[in-house]
Amino acid sequence: MRRKHRISTLLVVVMLVVSGLGLAGCSNGGSGKEIAVMVPSADHGWTGAVLTYAQEKAKQLNEDSKVKEKYNVKVYAAKDVEDQIKQVDDLLTKSDSIGGIVILPYDNGLQSTLEKIAAADIPFVQFDRVIASGIIDEKVVSNVKGDNEGVGYETAKRFIEKGLTKDDYVYEMIGDNSSVPELRSNGFRKYLTEQGWTKEEIDKTVVKSAATGWSRDTGKELFETWFNSSQLDTSKENWIYTHDDEIGVGVLESLNGSALDAGKKEAFLKSLKALSASSGLAEMYAILKDKHQTIQRPSSFDIFSVTYDPAMIQEAMQVLADSLTGNGDIEKDHVIPVKVVDASNVADFKAFGTYDEK
Known part of the structure; x- marks a missing residue:
């Protein structure tokens, strides 16, 4: 365990939520279709911050009048590749109730899972780690990533x-x-x-x-x-x-x-x-x-x-929400520049x- 001064308050909160519930974030949005936001759990500082920012944005979207009228945003945190695959498979069993998915793939082992999402015609946004294949490239709403x-x-x-x-x-x-x-x-x-x-x-x-x-x-x-x-x-x-x-x-x-x-x-x-x-x-x-x-x-x-x-996850979530609500043009490849x-x-x-x- 690292010394106390190295552990951020936000990661402590995140880990408590993940360990206690298995599902990071909850929903208080509308009663319509679900927008699932799927990210790794807090295995290091950056992904821990992604999870926290995702929860924050989910709350905002669930209070947005355009979104909550038809959608209900939930955030899922996966402890490993297999867990994320299972989470997606569980969602696909109720695909008619899923309005869209934002996913930070755990790693390249998610390719066949992303292809299942694409084949199910569920609108989806890839965040950060982009996995490419014919059907994924064809069906993805946007790839949102830093440069x-x-x-x-x-x-x-x-x-x-x-x-x-x-x-x-x-x-x-x-x-x-x-x-x-x-x-x-x-x-x-x-x-x-x-x-x-x-x-x-x-x-x-x-x-x-x-x-x-x-x-x-x-x-x-x-x-x-x-x-x-x-x-x-x-x-x-x-x-x-x-x-x-x-x-x-x-x-x-x-x-x-x-x-x-x-x-x-x-x-x-x-x-x-x-x-x-x-x-x-x-x-x-x-x-x-x-x-x-x-x-x-x-x-x-x-x-x-x-x-x-890591706050870029909020942009990925907004891109999907904008796509679903018809709010503006969507870039297929949404790259956010970097600075030294x-x-x-x-x-x-x-x-x-x-x-x-x-």
Whole structure:
């Protein structure tokens, strides 16, 4: 269990709801067809915030006169892939009473399940993780997502600006095996390609970790394993590209702890040029502000986070509601742009979760 100051109030509330009910969120909307909003449970900070924002938006929509006249919005949280598949299957047994679905697929294992939704002619919106196939692409109302490719693209751009060369080493710490990390990796490589790097040069310089599962603890374990392996070469300049703030904070915790060999760590820190992350976690923003309780903002290497706001789930829900109520034109691919956050501009951005800054 993490120390108390690291646990946001909103996640505590979310976990209590999920563990106590199995269904995150309730409905006090109209008596018409159901709009089901299906997201993972609070397995890490970002998905926990998604769940909270979804519950908040469901309440708003259920009080909206246009929506509550015909629809009743409910939020479902799944503890794993199998649970989410079962939740969808249960909904499909009463498909006549389902007006639409907003779904953040747990991972790519949901493809056949999404194809069932499409085949049932239920209007649906994919959020964040987009799974593609013929019938899904044909029937989906909209794919609402942050610019995952942009996360990687902006990270590579910043690394190049800070001096990344083809003789260096980039350790890329990926989230999972869904479309999200794939796009973030592709965006990183796209920028390097635009700078004249060949595929062979990229593959030599940029090395992926195993999937962290977006977990801080798993990220720390993978980082420490890499640190202690023959892959680490402190004669080269090293760069760490993490796919999420939780992973990035985990790396910083490891570097600020006592588990790593002190001499090797000193040499590594001299070779480390930058650490990147993404999302907008309050604890990461506290580090960027140099107001973290235990981790000082690094001065010997660059540190930044690329935005990927969990509140985007509310936009996905609004897109489906607008589609069902005939309110405006709907974009098939609804991509929300990203921005780089560092010490110079962090005060301009809203974090998710809570953290007691010093």
